[in-house]
Amino acid sequence: MEYLIGIQGPDFVLVAADNVAASSIIQMKHDYDKMFKLSEKILLLCVGEAGDTVQFAEYIQKNVQLYKMRNGYELSPAAAANFTRKNLADYLRSRTPYHVNLLLAGYDEADGPGLYYMDYLSALAKAPFAAHGYGAFLTLSILDRYYRPGDSALSLIRLNKRFILNLPSFTVRLIDKDGIHDMEKLPRVSFPSLSSSDR
Amino acid sequence: MALQDVCGFLDTLDDTGPCTYPPNEMGYMWRTASEFDRDSAFHFLFPPQQCSRKNRVPTLFSSTFSSLSPHQQPFQLSHGTTTLGFIFQDGVIAAADTRASCKGLICCPTSQKIMPIHSHLVVNTSGSGADCMLWERILTREMRLYQLRHRKRLSINGAAKLLSMMLHPFKGTNVCVAATLCGWDGEETRETLNSCMEIAEVKEAVEQDTGVSTISDSALSSVKMASVNEQEILKDAYALNPAVSDQNTKNVLSFGGRSGPRVCYVCSDGLQLKGEIISVGSGSPYAYAVLDDGWRWGMTVDEAVALAREAVFRATHWDAYSGNNVDLFHITAHGWRRRDREDLKEEYYRERERKRKKIKEREKERQKREGDELGEGDIYSVHCG
Numbered sequence: 001m002e003y004l005i006g007i008q009g010p011d012f013v014l015v016a017a018d019n020v021a022a023s024s025i026i027q028m029k030h031d032y033d034k035m036f037k038l039s040e041k042i043l044l045l046c047v048g049e050a051g052d053t054v055q056f057a058e059y060i061q062k063n064v065q066l067y068k069m070r071n072g073y074e075l076s077p078a079a080a081a082n083f084t085r086k087n088l089a090d091y092l093r094s095r096t097p098y099h100v101n102l103l104l105a106g107y108d109e110a111d112g113p114g115l116y117y118m119d120y121l122s123a124l125a126k127a128p129f130a131a132h133g134y135g136a137f138l139t140l141s142i143l144d145r146y147y148r149p150g151d152s153a154l155s156l157i158r159l160n161k162r163f164i165l166n167l168p169s170f171t172v173r174l175i176d177k178d179g180i181h182d183m184e185k186l187p188r189v190s191f192p193s194l195s196s197s198d199r
Numbered sequence: 200m201a202l203q204d205v206c207g208f209l210d211t212l213d214d215t216g217p218c219t220y221p222p223n224e225m226g227y228m229w230r231t232a233s234e235f236d237r238d239s240a241f242h243f244l245f246p247p248q249q250c251s252r253k254n255r256v257p258t259l260f261s262s263t264f265s266s267l268s269p270h271q272q273p274f275q276l277s278h279g280t281t282t283l284g285f286i287f288q289d290g291v292i293a294a295a296d297t298r299a300s301c302k303g304l305i306c307c308p309t310s311q312k313i314m315p316i317h318s319h320l321v322v323n324t325s326g327s328g329a330d331c332m333l334w335e336r337i338l339t340r341e342m343r344l345y346q347l348r349h350r351k352r353l354s355i356n357g358a359a360k361l362l363s364m365m366l367h368p369f370k371g372t373n374v375c376v377a378a379t380l381c382g383w384d385g386e387e388t389r390e391t392l393n394s395c396m397e398i399a400e401v402k403e404a405v406e407q408d409t410g411v412s413t414i415s416d417s418a419l420s421s422v423k424m425a426s427v428n429e430q431e432i433l434k435d436a437y438a439l440n441p442a443v444s445d446q447n448t449k450n451v452l453s454f455g456g457r458s459g460p461r462v463c464y465v466c467s468d469g470l471q472l473k474g475e476i477i478s479v480g481s482g483s484p485y486a487y488a489v490l491d492d493g494w495r496w497g498m499t500v501d502e503a504v505a506l507a508r509e510a511v512f513r514a515t516h517w518d519a520y521s522g523n524n525v526d527l528f529h530i531t532a533h534g535w536r537r538r539d540r541e542d543l544k545e546e547y548y549r550e551r552e553r554k555r556k557k558i559k560e561r562e563k564e565r566q567k568r569e570g571d572e573l574g575e576g577d578i579y580s581v582h583c584g
Contacts (some may be wrong), residue, residue: 021472026484028464029472050467051363051370098371 002047003133003167004034007143008115011148013105013174015115017045018133018167019185030168038064039074040179041107044084047132048100048120056098060084077106081116081124088122101132107175117187133165279520280512281482282312282323284381285458285490286475287498290531292380293321294507296514298484298523299328308523309540315340318534320355320382323444325480326375326467338362355382355461356473363471376467377479382487383530387459460530482514482521489513500529504538567573 001022006015021032036044036057042064046057063083068074075083081104091098102118117130129143172183232514282295295312298305312330315321315336322338324331325354341361345353359380464472464479476494478486489510498506508525515522527538 021470023466023470026487028470028477029474032472049469050466051471053365055469056470133388 001134002034003049003131003135003170004045004101004103005129005131005135005139006045006105006115006117007147008105008113008127011113012174013113013115014172014174014183015043015045015103015105015157016170016172017047019169019171020167023050027168032173035173036061037180038070038080038104038106040076041177042075042080043105043173043175043180044080045103045105045132046100047102048098052098052100056088056100057102058092060087066087076108076111077104077114077116078108078111078126080104080106081114081118081126085118085124088118088120092122103132105129105175107177109177113175131166159188186187205253239258248514250336280312280325280480281478281486281514281518282325282379282476282480283476283483283486283507283510284323284379284462285494285503285507286462287494287503289498289500289503290383290529291381292503292507293323293379293528293530294511295323295526296511297524297526298515298520298522299525300520305523311526313526313528315528315535316358316380316382317346317458317499319352319384319530319532320358320380321528321530321535323379323381323479324376326377327373330374330376332376334362334366334378337365338378341365354457355380355463356383356384356386357433359463359465359471359473363469365470366467367467369467370469373468376465378465379477379479380463380465381530382461383459383532383534384461385532405502428486458532465533478510480514480521482511482518485514485517486510504529508541508546510545515543516547532557 002020003018004015006081008014008018015035017034019033020027020039021029034045034047034053036046038044038061042056044060046053058079060083064075064080066181084102084104088098088100088102097120099120101120102116104116104118105114106149107113115127115130117125117127117132128149129140129147131139131143168184170183174181174183210275228230243293280298282293282294283289284293293313297307297312299307299310312325312331313321313323316335316339320342322335324335332387338358338361342353342358345361362378362380366374412540462474462477464470464474464477476487476490478490490506493502493506493509504527509526511525515525522543524540524542526540529536
C-alpha cells in the first residue's frame with residue numbers, strides 16, 4: 001500500500017513518497033513524511049514494517065550525522081548507500097532483521113546525482129529510476145517506455161504527476177546542487193493518462 | 200536465585216558473546232545491555248533469549264515470521280476496546296470505554312483504561328491488559344527519573360520516543376501494547392502557577408465537603424516542586440531586569456513556544472505517530488467517523504467533551520468488545536481533570552427517548568399536512584374518488 005518513486009535527471013534527483021500511515025484498515029495519518037534527511041543533499045525514503053522503518057532510518061540518519069561531526073565533512077551518497085546496505089545486511093541474519101525497503105537519493109559534487117535502490121534483503125543497485133510498493137508494478141513499465149536520460153526537471157515532474165496512483169497525497173522533493181527542495185504536495189489524480197503532447 | 204546456580208540453568212541461556220551480565224534485582228533472566236551501567240538513564244530490560252537459540256540457525260523466513268503479528272488475521276481485532284484522544288484549542292480530551300473482554304467473556308465491566316502518568320500526562324491503553332499495566336508503571340518510573348535528574352518534565356513526544364525505544368527489543372514477542380499519550384507540553388507559567396494555587400484551595404474546600412478528590416494529587420506536588428524552581432527563575436528574571444512586566448515573565452518561563460496540547464500514539468510493533476485525533480481499538484473506526492465529522496480546533500470544552508462522549512457511545516453501540524461506561528479526562532496547562540464515569544446505558548435510553556419523541560413529532564406533522572391537503576384539494580379527492 002505504500003509507495004516510493006525516484007527518478008534521476010542529468011543534474012538532479014526527483015523523489016516522491018505517499019503520505020499515509022496506516023494501521024491495518026485505518027489510515028491513522030494523512031500527512032506522514034517518509035523521507036529522512038541524512039545530510040544537506042541526501043534523502044533516505046523508507047517503507048516497510050511499522051516500527052522498523054523509523055528505527056532503521058533514524059539509526060542511519062544519526063550515524064551519517066555522527067560521521068560529519070567526527071570528520072568534518074559529509075558522507076557522499078554512494079558511501080551512505082553502501083553504509084546503509086552493510087547495516088541492513090548485518091541485521092539480516094541476526095535476531096532482529098529490519099524489514100524495510102529503501103530509496104536513497106543524493107547529489108554529489110564530484111559524481112553528480114545518484115539514486116540507489118535497496119530492498120529488505122539488502123540488495124543495492126544504482127538506477128536511473130526506481131519504485132517500491134504495489135505502485136511500482138504499474139509505474140516501472142511506464143518509466144521504461146518514456147524515460148530518457150537527458151530529460152529536464154520540468155518534464156520529469158510532469159511525468160511524475162501523470163501516473164500517481166489512487167493514494168490521497170504525495171510529498172515530492174527535488175535534490176540538486178543547491179540542496180533539497182520541497183515541491184508542491186500532489187493531490188489525488190484518479191485517472192492517470194500519458195499523451196505525447198503533454199510531454 | 201541459588202537454584203539456578205545449582206542446576207546450571209543459566210549456562211544454556213548464554214549468548215555466544217563473551218560478555219558477562221551483572222546480577223540485578225531480577226536475577227540473570229533479564230539481560231541488560233552490557234555496555235550500559237546500571238545507573239545510566241537507559242537501563243532497559245531486554246527479553247530473555249530462547250533456549251533453543253544456540254542450536255537453531257536463523258533463516259530469513261523464520262526470523263521474518265517471528266516479527267510479523269502473531270494473530271494471522273486479515274485485520275487486527277485483538278484490541279477489544281475503544282479509546283480516543285484529540286487536541287483542541289483548550290487542551291486534550293482523552294476518553295475510553297471500560298469493558299475488558301477475553302474472547303467472548305467480559306472479564307471486567309469497570310476497568311480503567313486511562314491512567315495518569317504525571318500531572319500533565321495521561322495514557323490511554325489498549326491491547327493486552329497485563330502488558331499495559333506493566334508498561335504504564337515502567338513509563339511512570341522513567342518519566343519520574345527523568346524529572347528528578349533533569350529538573351523538568353520530559354515532553355510528550357520525548358515520552359513517546361522513550362516508550363517506543365523501550366518496547367522495541369520486545370518486537371516479535373507477544374507483547375501487545377497500543378498506548379495513546381495525551382498531555383500538555385511545557386513548563387508551568389506564573390499564571391498557571393497562580394491558578395494551580397487557586398485550584399489547590401478549591402480542592403481543599405471540595406475535599407472537606409465531599410471527601411472526593413477531583414484533581415490530581417500529583418498536580419499539587421508538582422506545583423510545590425515547581426514553585427521552588429519558579430521562585431529561583433523569577434528571582435533571576437527580576438535581577439536581570441527589575442522592570443520586567445508580567446507578560447515578559449510569562450514568556451520567559453514558558454517553554455519557548457513549544458508548549459501546548461499533544462497526542463501521540465505508540466504501538467508495541469513500533470509504530471509511533473503524532474497527530475490531532477487518535478483512536479485505537481476495535482471500536483476505533485466507528486469513533487473516527489464521529490470525530491472526523493465533529494472535530495474543529497476552536498471547539499469549546501463542552502463541545503469537545505460532548506463529541507468524545509458521543510464517539511465512544513457510537514463505538515460501543517456497534518462494537519461488541521466495547522461498552523459499559525465511558526471515562527473522560529481533560530488535560531490543560533493546569534493538569535488533568537477527571538470527569539465522573541458515565542454509564543452509557545443511560546445515554547442509550549436517552550437517545551431512544553429522543554428518537555421516540557422525534558417520531559411522534561413527525562407523525563403529528565404528517566397528519567397535519569394531510570389534514571391541510573384534504574381541506575384544499577377537494578377536486579383531487581373527487582377525481583380519485
